[in-house]
Amino acid sequence: MSDFILEARSVQRSFESGEKQIEVLRGVDFQLKSGQSASIQGESGSGKSTLLNLLAGLDLPDGGDVLWKGESIDGKSGDVLSVLRGSLIGMVFQSYYLVPELRALDNVMLGGRISGKVEKIEERSIELLERVGLGDRMKSLPATLSGGERQRVAIARAMISNPRILLADEPTGNLDETTGDSIMEMLQALCREDSVALVLVTHNTAYASRMDDSWHLKQGVLELSERVE
Amino acid sequence: MPWYLHIALRHLFPQGKRFPFFTLMSVTGVSLGVALLIIVISVFNGFGHEIRTKIADTYGDARVTNGGILYDPDSLVASIEAQEGVTRATPYANGVVMLLFRNQPLYPIIEGVDMRSDEELDKLASYMTLGDIDDFDDDSLLLSSGFASQMGLLPGDEVDLYTPLMGLKLKQSGGDEVLLPRLLRIAGIYQTGWQRADENTIIGSLRLMQDLYDLGDGAHGLRVQFGEGLDAEEEAFTLTQSLGRPYYARTWMDSQSEFLSVLEFEKRMMFFLLFFIIIVSAFSITSSLLISVIRKTREIGLYRSMGATSRQVSACFCFQGLLIGVTGTMLGFALGFLVLAFRTQITQGISSIMGVSSSMKEIYAFSYLPVHIVPFDLVVISTLSILVAVLAGLIPAIRAGKLKPVEALRSE
Numbered sequence: 001m002s003d004f005i006l007e008a009r010s011v012q013r014s015f016e017s018g019e020k021q022i023e024v025l026r027g028v029d030f031q032l033k034s035g036q037s038a039s040i041q042g043e044s045g046s047g048k049s050t051l052l053n054l055l056a057g058l059d060l061p062d063g064g065d066v067l068w069k070g071e072s073i074d075g076k077s078g079d080v081l082s083v084l085r086g087s088l089i090g091m092v093f094q095s096y097y098l099v100p101e102l103r104a105l106d107n108v109m110l111g112g113r114i115s116g117k118v119e120k121i122e123e124r125s126i127e128l129l130e131r132v133g134l135g136d137r138m139k140s141l142p143a144t145l146s147g148g149e150r151q152r153v154a155i156a157r158a159m160i161s162n163p164r165i166l167l168a169d170e171p172t173g174n175l176d177e178t179t180g181d182s183i184m185e186m187l188q189a190l191c192r193e194d195s196v197a198l199v200l201v202t203h204n205t206a207y208a209s210r211m212d213d214s215w216h217l218k219q220g221v222l223e224l225s226e227r228v229e
Numbered sequence: 230m231p232w233y234l235h236i237a238l239r240h241l242f243p244q245g246k247r248f249p250f251f252t253l254m255s256v257t258g259v260s261l262g263v264a265l266l267i268i269v270i271s272v273f274n275g276f277g278h279e280i281r282t283k284i285a286d287t288y289g290d291a292r293v294t295n296g297g298i299l300y301d302p303d304s305l306v307a308s309i310e311a312q313e314g315v316t317r318a319t320p321y322a323n324g325v326v327m328l329l330f331r332n333q334p335l336y337p338i339i340e341g342v343d344m345r346s347d348e349e350l351d352k353l354a355s356y357m358t359l360g361d362i363d364d365f366d367d368d369s370l371l372l373s374s375g376f377a378s379q380m381g382l383l384p385g386d387e388v389d390l391y392t393p394l395m396g397l398k399l400k401q402s403g404g405d406e407v408l409l410p411r412l413l414r415i416a417g418i419y420q421t422g423w424q425r426a427d428e429n430t431i432i433g434s435l436r437l438m439q440d441l442y443d444l445g446d447g448a449h450g451l452r453v454q455f456g457e458g459l460d461a462e463e464e465a466f467t468l469t470q471s472l473g474r475p476y477y478a479r480t481w482m483d484s485q486s487e488f489l490s491v492l493e494f495e496k497r498m499m500f501f502l503l504f505f506i507i508i509v510s511a512f513s514i515t516s517s518l519l520i521s522v523i524r525k526t527r528e529i530g531l532y533r534s535m536g537a538t539s540r541q542v543s544a545c546f547c548f549q550g551l552l553i554g555v556t557g558t559m560l561g562f563a564l565g566f567l568v569l570a571f572r573t574q575i576t577q578g579i580s581s582i583m584g585v586s587s588s589m590k591e592i593y594a595f596s597y598l599p600v601h602i603v604p605f606d607l608v609v610i611s612t613l614s615i616l617v618a619v620l621a622g623l624i625p626a627i628r629a630g631k632l633k634p635v636e637a638l639r640s641e
């Protein structure tokens with residue numbers, strides 16, 4: 001038994017593109033302890049999102065293994081993985097992915113409903129929206145919110161299921177610097193307060209350096225460049 | 230409510246936004262189909278019901294015969310009227326005769342009605358269009374409208390009537406007797422609205438028939454009326470059982486089974502053809518939901534990333550089909566019943582716009598558009614239309630469930 005909450009062992013993933021086979025990940029190793037944070041940097045197209053999806057169990061590796069709380073997810077059915085993921089992992093994406101038909105509050109509540117964490121769902125959602133600074137926009141539809149506000153809703157939605165791990169794929173990628181800074185600050189604060197392990201994919205070295213571990217993805221291999229003990 | 234049902238609801242009816250076009254089209258398609266089915270089938274049932282009532286009215290609920298002549302009908306009347314479920318029994322006699330008017334012969338069916346029965350006379354009076362029921366006696370006839378117009382007869386005219394029995398007697402006497410027809414007056418003309426009774430039938434008194442056919446005090450059978458709401462088939466069966474051979478009670482349905490089955494067949498065909506409208510609207514449900522699955526691919530990926538199973542995603546879209554089906558069916562019911570409620574105004578409006586002056590009565594012998602709503606038909610219509618809508622949602626639902634989470638999230 002490892003004491004890592006999230007782990008990848010020589011994970012390989014390649015895609016077919018026409019005749020060619022592109023090896024995106026050629027044996028990636030990654031470890032993250034509970035409540036710790038890690039950043040992943042790399043050029044565009046280096047496979048960061050691919051890795052994040054594999055860690056989330058949304059995609060399956062061609063070789064190697066992904067472990068959640070020390071347990072391999074290999075061989076588990078899609079629906080079993082879905083249920084496990086719902087209670088373990090929260091995800092935040094570059095382009096928010098809010099449900100346009102639902103108001104901010106309902107978007108957050110949806111996260112709890114899907115993952116089955118429905119107890120006091122409304123109170124908790126309101127509380128979370130207040131924590132991300134959107135207490136006064138709860139009734140707004142996504143279309144009426146700014147990019148930064150949308151990402152705040154998305155973060156609240158990811159946190160509503162009380163995940164142990166938060167996977168954030170360039171959460172500030174679509175935002176200007178000031179907004180990005182405040183989003184990052186809020187995200188880190190939330191994870192620290194609730195001791196949620198955070199994996200942050202980013203291009204911003206300043207944000208990356210605030211994480212416990214810093215990883216770089218190059219030529220299909222992940223290198224640990226810094227680990228704060 | 231499970232989250233995927235909630236999402237399905239919001240996809241179809243988003244908050245604070247106006248009704249999405251796709252929803253509107255799909256729901257409208259179903260509701261128009263359902264409304265049309267309800268209207269057409271109910272009017273069809275109405276005509277059928279009207280005709281059935283008229284057949285039952287003219288034939289009686291059942292007729293009891295013994296295969297020959299009833300020589301003592303009154304004692305049979307007494308014993309049948311003593312039966313439970315029977316309201317009344319009246320003797321009748323019928324046969325074919327030849328009428329001669331201005332040297333033009335015609336061979337109508339004649340039916341003898343017991344003049345002692347006020348109910349029978351009242352019923353006749355209600356169908357009379359010309360003449361007076363009080364003029365009707367043992368030396369007069371009532372003509373069906375079709376027959377009267379064919380011969381050009383009006384009340385007050387006189388006709389010669391011959392029976393087959395007269396010819397037989399002539400032959401037996403070896404030509405000694407002179408063939409004397411019976412001179413009869415036309416007392417009135419009736420129209421029931423049921424074509425068969427209105428075409429080649431005439432009515433005389435039972436007394437007249439007894440004379441013409443040498444029946445004495447006898448009759449050909451009894452016309453039996455059962456209590457309201459009773460099942461004629463069942464009652465006739467018990468009656469046959471309790472009377473024993475050679476008596477037999479035949480219901481009006483039995484006597485017109487061919488005609489009734491044609492009516493039923495026509496209704497089925499109509500239902501089948503109109504149901505295609507709902508099937509066509511199912512295609513529009515399928516295509517609009519498929520488009521919705523494609524538009525919401527990334528959303529579906531997101532649900533999966535939050536822990537949704539493929540089954541839940543499928544249920545979300547299948548439920549949209551169900552929801553469209555239920556909403557469309559409910560609106561269709563509302564629209565259908567609305568049109569049926571205002572059918573008189575609508576038909577009047579249409580005929581006044583088109584400048585058609587002829588009223589319903591002249592065409593169908595009904596002064597209004599008859600409507601008969603059969604609950605069972607409504608159950609069939611709603612069940613089938615909702616089922617078809619769910620099936621229409623199944624294809625998009627399966628597609629949505631099969632989407633791979635990563636590919637869904639990556640899609641543009």
Ligand SMILES: Nc1ncnc2c1ncn2[C@@H]1O[C@H](COP(=O)(O)OP(=O)(O)O)[C@@H](O)[C@H]1O
Binds near residue numbers: 016022044045050636
């Ligand atoms: N489903 C797929 N099919 C084909 N190629 C893919 C697929 N997913 C990712 N790729 C390829 O893998 C590489 C890495 O993609 P991605 O992980 O999105 O990069 P990053 O997030 O680091 O920018 C890219 O070259 C991309 O084209």
Ligand SMILES: [Mg+2]
Binds near residue numbers: 048049050169
């Ligand atoms: Mg990426």
